Amino acid sequence: MSLFGNIGRVFAGTANIDFEALWKKSIVISLGLVIASTALVATRGLNLSIDFEGGTIWRVPAESSLSVADVRGAAPELDTARIQEVGGDEGSVDEFNVQVSTDVTNLGEVRDALAEVAGVDSDAIGQDSIGPTWGNQITNSAVRALVIFGIVVAIYLAVTLEGKMAIAALSAVVHDLIITAGVYSLTGLEVSPSTVIALLTILGYSLYDTVVVFDKIKENESSPLVNFDEYGKLVSHSMNQVVARSINTTITTVLPVASMLIVGSLVLRASSLAGFSLALFIGLILGTYSSIFFASPILVWLRKVLPSEKEQDQVERKRAQRRGTKSGSSRKSSSDGVGMIAPKARKNKS
Secondary structure (H helix, E strand, C coil): CCCHHHHHHHHHCCCCCCHHHHHHHHHHHHHHHHHHHHHHHHHHCCEECHHHHCEEEEEEECCCCCCHHHHHCCCHHHCCCEEEEEECHHHCEEEEEEEECCCCCCHHHHHHHHHHHHCCCHHHCEEEEECHHHHHHHHHHHHHHHHHHHHHHHHHHHHHCCHHHHHHHHHHHHHHHHHHHHHHHHHCCEECHHHHHHHHHHHHHHHHHHHHHHHHHHHHHHCCCCCCCCHHHHHHHHHHHHHHHHHHHHHHHHHHHHHHHHHHHHHCCCHHHHHHHHHHHHHHHHHHHHHHHCHHHHHHHHHHHCCCHHHHHHHHHHHHHHHHHHHHHHHHHHHHHHHHHHHHHHHHHC
16 A cells, blocks of 8 residues: 555554555665765764864954955964854844864964954954863763663663663664764754754654554554564554654644744844754654654564564463454354244244
């Protein structure tokens, strides 16, 4: 059954999509995106903000004739500087943010050169400096937050669901992180502490979506009314039951984030807002995609290669329950049949 040809049945909860066939394609797509994103980050790197790298940033007032080339040519130390235009009303440029690394030590001279190019006094140019120690602390805090987040989530999922589901869910989280980093590397958007906050937010959303899917799988797995000989078919059946909920939740969440992204990048030209909303936008879409097309096939694969005695016992108990249900139905039918014949025989005898 085609996924796009049955949208109405998907939202009605009556679809019967063969997710097992789709997973063969989605895994290839996911691995391709992960490899491409890893290559981008390795070759192009990430545009880390001054909070992570340390250094100095100047805010240079923009005159009508001032350009990025003029700012860069003000001093030799600015040849490798990051220069960003800060927009104002009607697409105009209000100022230039000029960022250099901690290697630049003659800050006063560079500031004076920028003032001369801009045609203003040195006091009119704002300056902020962050040392390398502070940048390292911010970086370590971000990494520590992600590690603690992963450990706590793994323990929670392993206790409430099962260990294989925890591994599959965290694999989806890593999948989302790598692809998001690849998009940031490709676009060159700045990675700031607000971006890290956005990433933690969307990781929570991604896990929520995955837990909803896995919880339905566990429910169907323990129910004697759901009869599938293969675990993959059981997971596919469970996906059909919750896919509409995942799509609806994603649409209602993505729409306001998309408006924030458009307003922040095109109207306000605020790079910090654009970077924050882009992380949310990518993460929300990836979270839904990975819960359906990455975490679920990973779980099926783990069940095949790492079967446990507990899972086998659960399958046998479920089969026994089904056999008992069928036997009970047969006995009930037989007794009902006898009860119907007896009154008729007494009537003929009289």
